[in-house]
Amino acid sequence: MIFENIKEESKQKIVTAALREFAENGYNRASTNSIVKRAGVGKGMLYYYFKNKYELYVYLITQSLGVIEEHVNKQINLDETDFFERYRQTVDIEMKVYMENADFFNFMSYVFVMENDHLPNDLSDSIEQLKTEGFGSLYKNIDLTKFRDDIDVEKALQLIQWALDGYQQQLIERLKGTDFSNFEFEVYQKEFMEYLNVLKTSFYH
Amino acid sequence: MIFENIKEESKQKIVTAALREFAENGYNRASTNSIVKRAGVGKGMLYYYFKNKYELYVYLITQSLGVIEEHVNKQINLDETDFFERYRQTVDIEMKVYMENADFFNFMSYVFVMENDHLPNDLSDSIEQLKTEGFGSLYKNIDLTKFRDDIDVEKALQLIQWALDGYQQQLIERLKGTDFSNFEFEVYQKEFMEYLNVLKTSFYH
DNA sequence: ATACTCATTGACTGAAATGGTCAATAACTT
DNA sequence: AAGTTATTGACCATTTCAGTCAATGAGTAT
Numbered sequence: 156m157i158f159e160n161i162k163e164e165s166k167q168k169i170v171t172a173a174l175r176e177f178a179e180n181g182y183n184r185a186s187t188n189s190i191v192k193r194a195g196v197g198k199g200m201l202y203y204y205f206k207n208k209y210e211l212y213v214y215l216i217t218q219s220l221g222v223i224e225e226h227v228n229k230q231i232n233l234d235e236t237d238f239f240e241r242y243r244q245t246v247d248i249e250m251k252v253y254m255e256n257a258d259f260f261n262f263m264s265y266v267f268v269m270e271n272d273h274l275p276n277d278l279s280d281s282i283e284q285l286k287t288e289g290f291g292s293l294y295k296n297i298d299l300t301k302f303r304d305d306i307d308v309e310k311a312l313q314l315i316q317w318a319l320d321g322y323q324q325q326l327i328e329r330l331k332g333t334d335f336s337n338f339e340f341e342v343y344q345k346e347f348m349e350y351l352n353v354l355k356t357s358f359y360h
Numbered sequence: 361m362i363f364e365n366i367k368e369e370s371k372q373k374i375v376t377a378a379l380r381e382f383a384e385n386g387y388n389r390a391s392t393n394s395i396v397k398r399a400g401v402g403k404g405m406l407y408y409y410f411k412n413k414y415e416l417y418v419y420l421i422t423q424s425l426g427v428i429e430e431h432v433n434k435q436i437n438l439d440e441t442d443f444f445e446r447y448r449q450t451v452d453i454e455m456k457v458y459m460e461n462a463d464f465f466n467f468m469s470y471v472f473v474m475e476n477d478h479l480p481n482d483l484s485d486s487i488e489q490l491k492t493e494g495f496g497s498l499y500k501n502i503d504l505t506k507f508r509d510d511i512d513v514e515k516a517l518q519l520i521q522w523a524l525d526g527y528q529q530q531l532i533e534r535l536k537g538t539d540f541s542n543f544e545f546e547v548y549q550k551e552f553m554e555y556l557n558v559l560k561t562s563f564y565h
Numbered sequence: 566a567t568a569c570t571c572a573t574t575g576a577c578t579g580a581a582a583t584g585g586t587c588a589a590t591a592a593c594t595t
Numbered sequence: 596a597a598g599t600t601a602t603t604g605a606c607c608a609t610t611t612c613a614g615t616c617a618a619t620g621a622g623t624a625t
Contacts, residue, residue, distance in 0.1 A: 165572080165573075186611080186613090188611085191575095198613095198615090199575075200572080200574080208613065305561055307554065310554060310555055311558050313555075314526075314558060317523045317524075317526020317527060317530075318519040318520070318523035320522070321525055321526060325522075353512055353516050353519060354519060356510055357511060357516070357562040370602075391583075392585080401603085403586090403604060404587080404603060405601080407584090407586080412585075413584065413585090566625100567625080569625090570621100570624095571621085571623095572622095573618100573619080573620075574618085574619080574620090577615080577616090578613105580612085581612080582609105582610090582612100583609080583610075583611090584608105584609095585606105585607085586606085586608105589603085591600105592599100592601075593599085595599090
C-alpha cells in the first residue's frame with residue numbers, strides 16, 4: 156500500500172495496478188483495460204472512481220509527488236550548508252522511499268527522467284514546475300564560498316547537476332526491472348559518495 | 361537530399377518523409393500511412409523499396425550513422441591529445457552536419473538520446489553498440505596525465521561525459537522544433553566552450 | 566419483507582489506426 | 596507491339612482503445 160488513507164478496497168487495487176501499468180508503459184501506452192485486468196476488478200470500477208484515464212494519471216502524480224516531498228521536508232537538514240552533503244542527503248531520503256516499492260520508483264522515473272511521451276494538455280508543464288520546486292530545497296542555504304574562485308559557480312552547479320542526473324539515470328537503468336530485494340543500499344551509497352568526492356575535490360578550492 | 365546516391369526519385373521522397381516522421385514520433389508511433397502521405401506517393405511504393413517498416417527504419421539508422429561517422433573520421437584530428445579539445449572538435453563536426461538538416465538532427469536525437477520506445481528485436485542493442493563504438497575515437501590517444509592526481513580519473517571522465525550529455529540534451533530541448541535557420545552557430549560555440557573551460561579548470565591540475 | 570442505496574460487473578460500442586497486399590495501370594524501353 | 600519497371604490506392608483483417616450502461620449483488624434501513 157503506497158498511498159494510505161484509501162478505505163475503498165477496489166480503488167486501492169486500481170491505484171496499485173495503475174501505478175505498475177504506468178511505470179512500465181508511460182501514459183500513452185498504458186491501457187485502462189490492462190489496469191482493471193491487473194487490479195482484478197470490472198472495467199466500470201475505474202470509471203466509478205475516476206472520471207477518465209487522464210484524471211487517474213494526475214491523481215497518481217499528485218499523490219506521488221506529495222509522498223516524496225513529505226519525506227524530504229521532514230528529514231532534510233537545512234542547517235547543513237555543504238552542497239554535496241545536501242545533495243547526498245536528499246538522494247538518500249528519496250532512495251529509501253523508493254526502495255519500499257519498486258513500481259513507485261519506476262513510475263517516478265517515467266514522470267521525472269524519461270520523456271513524457273506526448274502528454275496531453277499542460278500536465279507536462281506542471282510536472283516541470285513541481286520538479287524545479289522540488290529542487291529548490293537543494294539550493295536553500297548553501298555555502299557557495301567553498302567553490303573555487305577561478306570558475307563560474309553557476310555554470311559549475313549546472314554541470315554538477317547534469318553529471319549527477321547522468322549518474323542517477325544510469326542507476327535507474329541498472330535497477331530497471333529488479334524488485335529491489337537484492338539491492339544493497341550500502342554498496343550504492345558508497346559508490347555515490349565516491350562520485351560526489353571526485354566532484355567535491357575538483358570544484359572546491 | 362540527406363543521403364546522396366539515391367537515383368530513384370520516389371525512394372528519395374520516401375526516405376526524406378520517413379526521416380521526418382521518425383524524427384517527430386520515434387519508431388512505434390511513426391505511421392507508414394503518414395509517411396507515404398508526406399512523401400506524396402502511393403502506399404505500395406514503400407513496400408516496393410522496403411520489405412517493411414522495420415527495414416526502412418534500420419536503413420535510415422545505418423545511413424545516418426554512416427554519414428556522421430564519415431564526417432567525423434575525415435575531419436577529426438587524432439594528433440590532438442587534449443580530451444576537451446577532442447570533445448569540442450567532435451561535437452563541432454557533428455553540429456555542422458546536423459545544421460544542414462533539422463530532421464536529421466531530430467532523428468538522431470531519437471536514436472541516440474531519447475528512449476527508443478520499445479524497439480523490436482535487437483535493434484536497440486546494435487544502436488547501443490554503434491554508439492559506444494562512435495565514442496571510441498573520443499578517447500583514442502588522449503593524454504590522461506593532464507588530469508589531477510588526487511582524483512579517480514576514470515570516474516572523472518564518466519562524470520564529464522554525463523555532464524556534457526546533459527548539456528547536449530538541454531541543447532536538443534532548446535532547439536526542438538526549430539528549423540535551424542536562426543541558429544547562431546558561433547553563439548552556441550562560445551557557450552559550449554565556457555562549459556568546457558569550467559570542467560578543464562576543475563579537473564586538470 | 567420491502568425499499569433504497571452503494572458497489573460492481575463485463576459485454577459491448579464505435580471509432581481509429583495499424584502494417585501490409587494486390588490487381589490494375591501508367592510509363593518507359595526494347 | 597511486346598515486355599519490363601514503376602506506381603497507384605482501395606482494401607483487408609486485425610487490433611486496440613477509452614468509455615458506457617443495463618443488470619445485478621451486497622448491505623442497510625424501514
